[in-house]
Amino acid sequence: MTPHLRRDILPIPDVAHVGLTTYDAKDPDTSYPPITDVRPPEGAPNVLVILIDDVGFGASSAFGGPCQTPNFEKLASAGLRYNRFHTTALCSPTRQALLTGRNHHSVGMGNITETATAAPGYTSVLPNTKAPLPLTLKLNGYSTAQFGKCHEVPVWQTSPAGPFTAWPTGGGGFEYFYGFIGGENNQWDPALYQGTTPIEPPKTAAEGYHLTEDLTDKAINWARQQKALLPDKPFFMYFAPGATHAPHHVPAEWIERYRGKFAHGWDRQREITFERQKELGVIPPDAVLTPRDPEIPAWDDMDPALKPVLEREMEVYAAFLEHTDHHVGRLLDSLGPVLEDTLVYLIIGDNGASAEGTLQGSFNEMANFNGMAEIETPEFLMSKIDEFGGEGSYGHYAVGWAWAMDTPYQWTKQVASHWGGTRNGTIVHWPRGIEDKGGHRNQFSHVIDLAPTVLEAAGIPAPTIVNGVLQSPYEGTSMVYSFNEADAPERHQTQYFEMFCNRGIYHKGWSAVTKHRTPWAMGGAVMPAFDDDVWELYDGNVDWTQANDLSEQNPGKLHELQRLWLIEAVKYNVLPLDDRQIERINPTSAGRPSLIKGNSQMLFPGMGRLSENSVVDIKNKSFAVTAEVDVPDGGASGVIIAQGGRFGGWSLYAVNGRAKFHYNVLGITAFDVEATEPIPAGTLQIRTEFAYDGGGMGRGGDVTLYYDGREVGSGRVDQTQGFIFSADETTDVGYESGTTVSPDYTAHTSGFSGRIDWVRIDLGDDSKDADHYIDPEERFRVAMARQ
Missing domain, CATH: 3.30.1120.10 (Arylsulfatase, C-terminal domain)
Structure with a gap:
């Protein structure tokens, strides 16, 4: 421990040695204090913050819900349940508020990053006057690491070119990061980063991979190494898995545990959960179950032919949450030797349950986000019933289930006005600091209260200056006062809420x-x-x-x-x-920077993991893709350029020596145009032109393939995706990462066999007026796909 440090100015200023300077180090008067690393005040605990994604108050069994979470319950039995803890009703705002101790508009995160505007409360840019908690802790001697979801980076800063100041290991204060940057991710085949470097998952789904398990493994290994090498140094770990945000992905054996358990429907499920909540004491005996809003259909009014699918959607979700609980339990068990002195916050949901899956749910949620929900007919959904939750799905449950998972409150995620959108069951566990075991706390609290709580528990003052910048005060209220006084008068007495107005x-x-x-x-x-x-x-x-x-x-x-x-x-x-x-x-019109400008973009081999915000938008307009390649004598194979993945996108590649253009609509329909002759050896340009039909969004078009300007093939794409290909898949040049657009190759066989000099995407003359193809109100879907 380093005594007598000025901890309100960060970094802690170095103090120069004052005293006798001798000529000879052997002089007996030579004396210097030993070198010491900064450490927090004595007694500062380890801190583990676990934030589960898209879970309503009435989902987890720890708060009376139908999703079995025995490890959450075990933690609560030795800690405290906070029954009136609140979030902001949406992911990015909750996360930035949690990490900074300030209200979401105070830190520029009034909404998700994809809808940022120039207004101060909505820029998605963290002011340097509001340093995040992990940075404060790191500069006070904590080890810091984040695992899982980070959805706080401004969209124009998410490309491999950075800047990385808003990334977890940039200005975020984390020394180590393993996870993803967007709002959601494929649990079977995610786009991952270690620090700021894109990496591939360590194994495939066929080999047993699942993102939650991977994140847990990495978190366990990091904590073990940290304690093995620096046992006297506490850690701050932020564990934020993508679970249970859509897509709902979970191994089939977990789903089987819930088969038939939701046949009673969402109205009855509300009643069952409500009674359990009273028995548990997470709501008082005189609480009233709020009614179903007319905008939400009754279970009895749903198409009987669709009900097996609706049941399956909820079975998958329940399994997903139980699976997440299992891995959280693994993480907690691994910390056994230090758990006594670890302050654990388990926040079960960064907002209420998600009602973004349509009234009937979806097999591929991108259908709704593209304005094409009608493509998922009841017959189609029934045909996919056994595939929900698996690699071939990208599903979401129906609105009625979201409402049921927010029992006993009204509304859901996004609705910051009502407790269904903002009240999330929270468990706090700290054996050395909390005497009451299994107690309940009913004081009003909010996610901005976490940061001041951690600092008080650690004995660290809120900083006044960080990196030379005067800091604004925390806006949250420490919850330590309630740890050992169940009836203490609540101190967080006023809190505004706003989300989507x-x-x-x-x-x-x-x-x-x-x-x-x-x-x-x-x-x-x-x-x-x-x-x-x-x-x-x-x-x-x-x-x-x-x-x-x-x-x-x-x-x-x-x-x-x-x-x-x-x-x-x-x-x-x-x-x-x-x-x-x-x-x-x-x-x-929003007033935020755009990474890509103009109607043409040049890309080069090896470039990859480019989000849709990092590539010119080819949707709802004519475009051409030209690649200069060198083909070996043995012929060409592999990807020249691909955008998207299994659940929607396009790819220009070589197969059987011939150029081929593949357009994948939502993983449901696909169109192929293949050249009539092999690609000749040597250096040449391969080009595909797409002539958009116009007349609306998501229309089709004619495709023509060329070798050095000579037509070698043509065909039709009858339908396209109008808004978004994917929330997590990317654009790659010379290979394809993640899931693949076309079944003609895999990610491991996708590498181009020749040499690519460059690839250029050019938009057609109609691109300037492309907005007239799209109903302006409908374009809002593209942002909703990212939260």
Whole structure:
């Protein structure tokens, strides 16, 4: 330990030696203090923050839900359940708020990174006046590591060219990162980074790979090494698996555990969960189960032919959460020797359950995000029932299940106005610091409270200056006061909420809320004027679930809270409210930088893991792809360029010595155009031209293939994807990573056999006017695909 350090200025300033300087080191008066590394104050605990993705309050069995989570329950039995802990209702905002101890608009994350605007509360750029907690801890002598999801990097900074200042190992304060940068990932074949370097998964799904298991293995190994080499140095580990965000992927044997267990449907499931929650004590005995909103269909009104699929969707999700619990248990078990002195936060959901899967759910959620949900007919879904959860699926459950997983509250993820979107069961475990075992805490708390709690537990002051920049105060409230006093008066007494213009304010038990937008209305919905939104009023001192609207009986209190919401909104950069759709997708109108400019882009061999934001957009317009290659005498094979993957995309490649263009629509339909003759040996240009039909989004077009300007093949693509190919697959030159667009090759056999000098993508003359092909309201779907 380093005594008497000034810890409010970071990095901690070096103190020069003051004293006698001798000429000869052998002089008896030669004396210098020994070199010491910075360490936190004595008694500072290890810290493990576990953040599960897209889990509602009523999902985990630890809070009365149907998804069996015995390891969560075990942790709670030796720690504390926090029954009124809140998030922001969306992933990126919750994560940035958690990591900084400030409200999401205060740190520029009023929404997901893909919809950032120039308004201060929505830039997705972390102000340097609000240093993240991991950086503060690292500069105070903690080892720091993050595993899993990072969805806080501005989209124009996600390419391999950086800058990496917003990445976990850049300005994020983490010394080690293993995970992914986007909002979701294929659990069977993810796009992974170690630090800022893209890497491939260590094995395939056929060999037993699953992302959650991989993340857990890496976390266990990191912690063991850290303690083996630096036993006197505490760690801060942030474990944020992609589970249980869509796509819902889990080994089949876990799904079998739930077969037939959801035949009663979501309405009945709400009732079952509600009773369990009362038995557990996570809601009071007089709590009221809130009713189903008319926008959510009743189970009995669903098509009977579709119900087996709906059941399967929920079986897969429940299995996914139990599978996640299993691996969290592995991580906790591995920390056994140091768990006594480890402060564990297990936050079961970064928002409420996700209602982004349509009213019937989906086998490939990209269908809905492309405005093509109708392609997944009940007959199609039934034909895929046994494939849900597997490698060939990219599924999401129906809205009704999301609502059931938020029992006993109203609404879901995205709806920050109601507790269904923001209240997440949370478990805090710290044997050395918490005397009560298995207790419940009902004080209001929020994700911004985590950072000040950790600092108080570690005895570290909030910094006033970091890297020479004066810091703004934390906006959260430490929860340490409640650790050993169950009835302590709550200290976090006021909290605003806003997401997609769904708004709420909590103040001393009361809440005023208004819902502005429905989560699954991803385009085409007409937004009401903000002043026409209907506000509701709830007295949480007697109404735990927001079941009894008092707005008509007590308009004075409602107006008081509405004014308070406005004051807080001004204070924390919530204004201006922004429910625009197309304008926020377009970087120019949104006011954010765009990595790619113009209608032409040159790429080179070896470039890969390029997100859709890193490549010119070829959708809904004519385009040409030209590659200069050198083909060996034995002929060509392999990928020249590919974008997307198994669940949608396109590829220009060589097979059987011939050039071929493959367009994959959602993994459901595919179109091939192949050259009529082999590619000649030597240096030449291979070109494919796509002439878009126009007249709307997702239309087809004519394809022509050329060798050195000579036509060698033509054909049709009858349908295309209008908004997005994938939330996690990328563009690669000379090979294809991840899942493959075409079944003609695998990722391991995709390498081009010749030499590629360059590849150029050119958009057609119609690209300047391409927006007229697309209903502006519908384009909002592309952003929703990223959260």
